[in-house]
Amino acid sequence: MTGQPGDAGADRRRFLAPPRGQVDPACFRHPLFAQYAGHRALLTASAWPGIDTLNAALPLPGRRFAAQDAALLADGLHYETRIATQGLIATRSENWHDLFNALVWARHPAIKSALNARQCLHIATMGPRRRNRAQQALTQFDECGVIVRVADPALLPLWDGHRWADLFAAQAARWRDGGIAVAAVVGHALMEQALLPGRLLVGRAVVVQGRDDAACVARVAEAIAAGEILDDPLELRPLPLAGVPGWHPRQDAAFHGQADYFRPLRAGRRYPPPLREV
Incomplete structure (x- = not known):
């Protein structure tokens, strides 16, 4: 689990999540999801929440979720750098991994912001293609x-x-x-x-x-x-x-x-x- 959202190489290594329609809503009653119960509708509704829905349901001061499309990626920025400099959290549509990432941003913004700031510090030192052990830990x-x-x-x-x-x-x-x-x-x-x-x-x-x-x-x-x-x-x-x-x-x-x-x-x-x- 070492890639960032949008990292195609990391996607190949990741767990393959089941389609939305095949997920039993009862799984979200597991204690692992307890802190996110207030947003359970985003997980259990028949349709995926769009970017506008996420931004309305999960408002973040100084940040917002942005559809990860060709127009967004054309800026050439690293995922973490884009968050730090533009406040844009690249988010793939109909993607469990990124939906859960959005929920964590909303529930623990101070932790996510701290992780982002530390990643950017190391990116500035190492460059966007090399990773040190601190980046791996983060x-x-x-x-x-x-x-x-x-x-x-x-x-x-x-x-x-x-x-x-x-x-x-x-x-x-x-x-x-x-x-x-x-x-x-x-x-x-x-x-x-x-x-x-x-x-x-x-x-x-x-x-x-x-x-x-x-x-x-x-x-x-x-x-x-x-x-x-x-x-x-x-x-x-x-x-x-x-x-x-x-x-x-x-x-x-x-x-x-x-x-x-x-x-x-x-x-x-x-x-x-x-x-x-x-």
Whole structure:
């Protein structure tokens, strides 16, 4: 998931989403989509929302969605540069990936703006055709990112050691009482893949120690903007989302024992400490 919207090379590598008419609207009741419930009509209506509909439903100060057509691309600008300099978010018609991207822009504009600003900083240094590890980290978070809030720091060693059954099953109550929680899903590629229920998705997580979801999300936006995080993809913690209590219909011992999904910790792998809620 390393390409930007409109990158044809990336499209060939991406998950192929099902046609709109073949998507069961019930999939949008999954917890992964909880923060986007207010705009569920954009996802479940029989017809695709057009650009004017998106701009009316998802107003963004200083930004707007623009149809990605030949006229738009004639400016020759990089996708990220166009957003920064013209406020135009290139959006393909009848495209799940870009529709979910629009929803994330509306729900988390500070995070998306910070990601865009950092990408543009690196583009200015590297040029439009080369990518460094920081750009890879920014893109991975943009495509597959989740923000996890941890109120109880005693849970982190379980995650650090990939002790998945302990983190998810033995500590299931902490996922329900707020000891640990998915504070935000920002990865639009994750949402696209969730169109097929039952897929075993892995989020790329930034962790914040705190008790308030909104404050933790704001802290991540601040940290991205300041260049405190996302300098390398290895900063991102893998989170097998199907293990989160209530996020998959089967969560028994045999399920948590699937080592090809709940992968053991690689030798030498270390994760950064969490950010702290301000």
